[in-house]
Amino acid sequence: xxxxxxxxxxxxxxxxxxxxxxxxxxxxxxxxxxxxxxxxxxxxxxxxxxxxxxxxxxxxxxxxxxxxxxxxxxxxxxxxxxxxxxxxxxxxxxxxxxxxxxxxxxxxxxxxxxxxxxxxxxxxxxxxxxxxxxxxxxxxxxxxxxxxxxxxxxxxxxxxxxxxxxxxxxxxxxxxxxxxxxxxxxxxx
Numbered sequence: 001x002x003x004x005x006x007x008x009x010x011x012x013x014x015x016x017x018x019x020x021x022x023x024x025x026x027x028x029x030x031x032x033x034x035x036x037x038x039x040x041x042x043x044x045x046x047x048x049x050x051x052x053x054x055x056x057x058x059x060x061x062x063x064x065x066x067x068x069x070x071x072x073x074x075x076x077x078x079x080x081x082x083x084x085x086x087x088x089x090x091x092x093x094x095x096x097x098x099x100x101x102x103x104x105x106x107x108x109x110x111x112x113x114x115x116x117x118x119x120x121x122x123x124x125x126x127x128x129x130x131x132x133x134x135x136x137x138x139x140x141x142x143x144x145x146x147x148x149x150x151x152x153x154x155x156x157x158x159x160x161x162x163x164x165x166x167x168x169x170x171x172x173x174x175x176x177x178x179x180x181x182x183x184x185x186x187x188x189x
Contacts, residue, residue, distance in 0.1 A: 017042040021054055022040065022073060024038055028065070031065045038061075041074070086161060091162060094158070096177075097156045097158065097180075098154055103181070113140075117134075118179060135173060137184075
């Protein structure tokens, strides 16, 4: 009798299923998800499942796949990102900025900015560009935040997506504290 009760309990728990999000078709990495890209499937209920619940599918719309998927593949949060991957031929350069090196309006993720060579009083320019030269005409802001706690002379820290060909020069100017940022337009398309 006890074995029968245990068997019935195991059968009932294995019969419980949860609804999860799967891909409706093969999708390459970089795909911005739409409702047509998503479908639902079901799995046996299990505490170890990391797939996205079908009830949360709407949060995936507009997110970008970080990896390619195949039709029917379970989706997990780590497979998507709200940040697009870097464009081919781009690199990310971090810059710390003082108050006079950045506009007084807030710079936010997605903004387009221009990176300009400036000189530090009493120092020669660190690169081949002259003061006031545009190093990058249109960089995209990927991240913004406060500077590290030990860098009290700075007011902002930015991560900029720039052409790989100019990254070494911009990094050199940034390290020498010889750049300024101007806001060229709002969010990048």
